[in-house]
Amino acid sequence: MLLNVQGAQAYCYTGGKAFDAQLPTLVFIHGAQNDHSVWGLQSRYLAHHGYSVLAVDLPGHGRxxxxxxxxxxxxxxxxxxxxxAAGALRAALIGHSMGSLVALEASQRAPQRVSHLALLGSTYPMKVSDALLEAARSEEQTAIDMVNIWSLSSQTMPCAVPGVSLSGSARRLMQRMSRLNPEQLFHTDFSACNAYAGGEAAARAVSCPTLFVFGGKDIMTPPKSTKLLRETIAHAQTVQVDAGHQMMAEQPDAVLAALRGFLKQDSA
Structure with a gap:
């Protein structure tokens, strides 16, 4: 689905179903150097089970x-x-990593537009090491390799699809983002995460049903780093899955199950 947003073309994957603004809307927001495809299983399943889905490509990413x-x-x-632009008056925002900060900030800016908030692989502050920032600026392939190693709990993690490598797929996706947008995309994304200073204020403002999904083996945003967000959004539920940072790929069914149960809750 193509939309005109702020004067530029924006692409949203709708899960193989036509978008219908009359149905409950789910917006999936990817993380740094990624695109909508990281939500493949979750977005497609929910689009075929009573929801309208917008899995976005953020500006400068994907399509x-x-x-x-x-x-x-x-x-x-x-x-x-x-x-x-989509005609969606209200939506559940589901964000991963950088996308979780975007969802959190949007919920503060337009609380009446947000029915549910799901934050996956999230933390605040989301600081990025100087070494990784510099690699993203001057040696992007090195940064891609570093993040790919740190984002999976194991480089030999089996994939549900025979013959597909989770590590190889994640690496190729990040390389594709670099080819599509050679303007230091990774550095831009990481710098945005590193500089974001409004997370605590945004968290204090959250009143809608909220879900945290953490990877028990996540070393990018380890569960212990999430204390501030969890204590500030005291009403939030927490689900931990046996995965690293890329939990949607490592444990797709567990992530889907967490989202399905959460989205059944009525919002205010």
């Missing part, structure tokens, strides 16, 4: 045009504008 946004705040404004 969405325009320059990559340089701050979480800009991305949140873009996301709200996307809801307007």
């Amino acid at each position: 969405s045009k325009g320059a990559a946004k340089r701050s979480v705040e800009e991305l949140a404004d873009w996301l709200i504008a996307l809801l307007d």
Whole structure:
């Protein structure tokens, strides 16, 4: 599905079903150097079970045009504008890593538009090491290799699809993002995460049903680093899955089960 958002083409995967704004809307938001495809199983299943799905490509990622946004705040404004373009009055926001910060900030900026908030692989502050920031700026392939190693609990993690390597697929996706947008995309994304200073205020403002999904083996955003968010959003539920940072790929069914149960809850 193609939309015009802030004057540029934005792509949303709708899970193989036509988008219907009359159904409950789910917006999936990917993390740094990724695109909508990281939500493949979860977005497609939910699109065929009573929801309308918008799995976005953020600006400068995948099939969405325009320059990559340089701050979480800009991305949140873009996301709200996307809801307007799609005719979605209200939606559940489901974000992973950088995408979780975008969802959190958008929920503060337009609380009346957010029915549910699901934050996967999230933490705040989401600081990025100087070494990784520099690698993303000057040696992007090195940064891709570093993140690929750190994002999976094991480089030999089996995939549910025979003959497919989770590690190889994740690496190729990040390389594809670099080819599509050679303007230091990884550095732009990481810098936005590193600079975001509004997370605690945004968390204090959350009143809708909220879910945290953490990977028990996540070393990018380890569960112990999430204390501030969990204590600030005290009403949130927490689910831990046996995975690293890329939990949607490592444990797709467990992540889907967590989302399905959570989305059945009524919002205010």
